[in-house]
Amino acid sequence: MTVTVPASIGIIPEIVVEETDNPSGFEQLREPWDRLVEEAGGSIFQTWEWAFAAWKHFGRGSRLQILSAYRDGKLVGIAPLAAQAAGGRFVKLASLRFLSVASDTVDFLVARDLDAAVGEAFTRHLSRSKDWDVLHLDLVPTDSRATPAFLEAAARLGHKPFARQGPINLVIVLPGSLDEYFAGVGKKTRQEMRREHRRIMEVGTVDVCPPGDEVGGYLDILLHLHALRFARKGTPSLLADPSLSAFYRDVVRMLHSRGWVRLALLRIGEEPIAAHLSFWHRDRVYWHQCGFDPSSPWARHSPVRALLLDSLTRAIRAGMKEIAFGREGEAYKLDFAPQRRVTYHHLVVAGWPSTRLRLVLQATTQRVGRFARAILAGVKLTPFALWG
Incomplete structure (x- = not known):
């Protein structure tokens, strides 16, 4: 699937988004992906090798959905995503999340100075596809440029972003x-x-x-x-x-x-x-x-x-310049006087009515399930406890 975001959106240059959903297409992205990592200053967790190994060993039950953004034929953005059904027994939600394993941080990979343009293009692509209900963007670093641009565009197009603090990483500045x-x-x-x-x-x-x-x-x-x-x-x-x-x-x-x-x-x-x-x-x-x-x-x-x-x-x-020291929590790391850097988990709920309906149904079945378990356990519940 290809979606073009025209240059008429403010001062945003024209961006073409393509979607890769098969391993052979994934492999063909390797060389331009490598160049983008260097140009964008990407981390080791944003390399093609890391994403490909994650898909190979943890992609079972998921559908590959890599978004590639191009400007004048040059790769300027990557959203390495995987899709899977999530939710309860009766109501399933189509969930998208970053394709990564054992990473300290994860983020969109975007060429410098094109965060707003690529964020807008990715959001419009996902808005047109309408094949997802929730998007999980976990372990995003505080200094991310691309994710805030994406979230701003998502909110502007009617989707609902939420955020909470994630794990804290330690860094030794050298x-x-x-x-x-x-x-x-x-x-x-x-x-x-x-x-x-x-x-x-x-x-x-x-x-x-x-x-x-x-x-x-x-x-x-x-x-x-x-x-x-x-x-x-x-x-x-x-x-x-x-x-x-x-x-x-x-x-x-x-x-x-x-x-x-x-x-x-x-x-x-x-x-x-x-x-x-x-x-x-x-x-x-x-x-x-x-x-x-x-x-x-x-x-x-x-x-x-x-x-x-x-x-x-x-x-x-x-x-x-620095040593990324991983998660805090191990005492020996504190001896090296590291700095603390927060990550964030972002959740984007799609804005279309079908998603809202599925979320209501899912919440209802979860509450009914809690009510049934409480009755079986002999616990008395009021309607407020059920629906509050």
């Missing part, structure tokens, strides 16, 4: 030197980090998977150490999920071939005691997954923190 960085860290923490790093590196070595080498063996070690790390907590590793581990095998293999993966092992002798997966893309490092062997006598010297300090040192020397 200065020009390691001394400058340590000046911003507490004295006690600084001394402890340096002492532990020096002690463990006197006997250990950092082994990084070289470019061009097969990355699978290194990834196997990471998955094993990640499982050991969580077994210590009495919880299963998320990476033990077959679909998620298969996703990582694919995305790491593809990104490693681009030179964007740093998979490092901390070895004592020949034995790996800690592992760390990060992505080095443009001017940012993404600290992503790590693991260690809690049974090692060196575990008390914080081997993961030693790997992070090694990465931080190399990142500063390489002129990287």
Whole structure:
């Protein structure tokens, strides 16, 4: 399907939107998608490789719906979406959401200075198709340019946007030197980090998977150490999920071939005691997954923190601007004096009457279900409790 947004809408240039709903079309987008990531300053989570691996391993039961925006034949916007039926047993809602897995943030990918034009074009395309009821835009960063433009256009065209705060990500902003960085860290923490790093590196070595080498063996070690790390907590590793581990095998293999993966092992002798997966893309490092062997006598010297300090040192020397540290919630991350950055979950409800009717029916069936369960449980409910 192709929709053209004419230049007569204010000062918005003409944008043509095309829709891709099959894997072969997805693959054909790879080269222009790559160029757009560079031109738009996109993140590792907005790369073609990340979206393709997400679709391959988590797309079952969904319909591919990638929107591509073109201006004068050049790709200037991507909305990587997937559609699926959602809702209760009796009332189904057609739901659209970003195509992404294991991402810190997700967003539309739009060329600079074209956010309003592409946002308008995407909204008009979806308004003409009328094949969706709700659109979920999750994990949108606070500094997004494209999503606010899209939401503004959606509201103007009669759709209803809602928003709530999502997870908080941590970011280490990197200065020009390691001394400058340590000046911003507490004295006690600084001394402890340096002492532990020096002690463990006197006997250990950092082994990084070289470019061009097969990355699978290194990834196997990471998955094993990640499982050991969580077994210590009495919880299963998320990476033990077959679909998620298969996703990582694919995305790491593809990104490693681009030179964007740093998979490092901390070895004592020949034995790996800690592992760390990060992505080095443009001017940012993404600290992503790590693991260690809690049974090692060196575990008390914080081997993961030693790997992070090694990465931080190399990142500063390489002129990287920041380290994306992932979700807050792990105590060791706070030692590195990160900044907090909020994400948002946006929900857009379609403005057509059929959607409103389905939402009313869904709410009614949910309330009736709650009422029936309460009766079976012997709980007395008033009409206000049922419909309030």
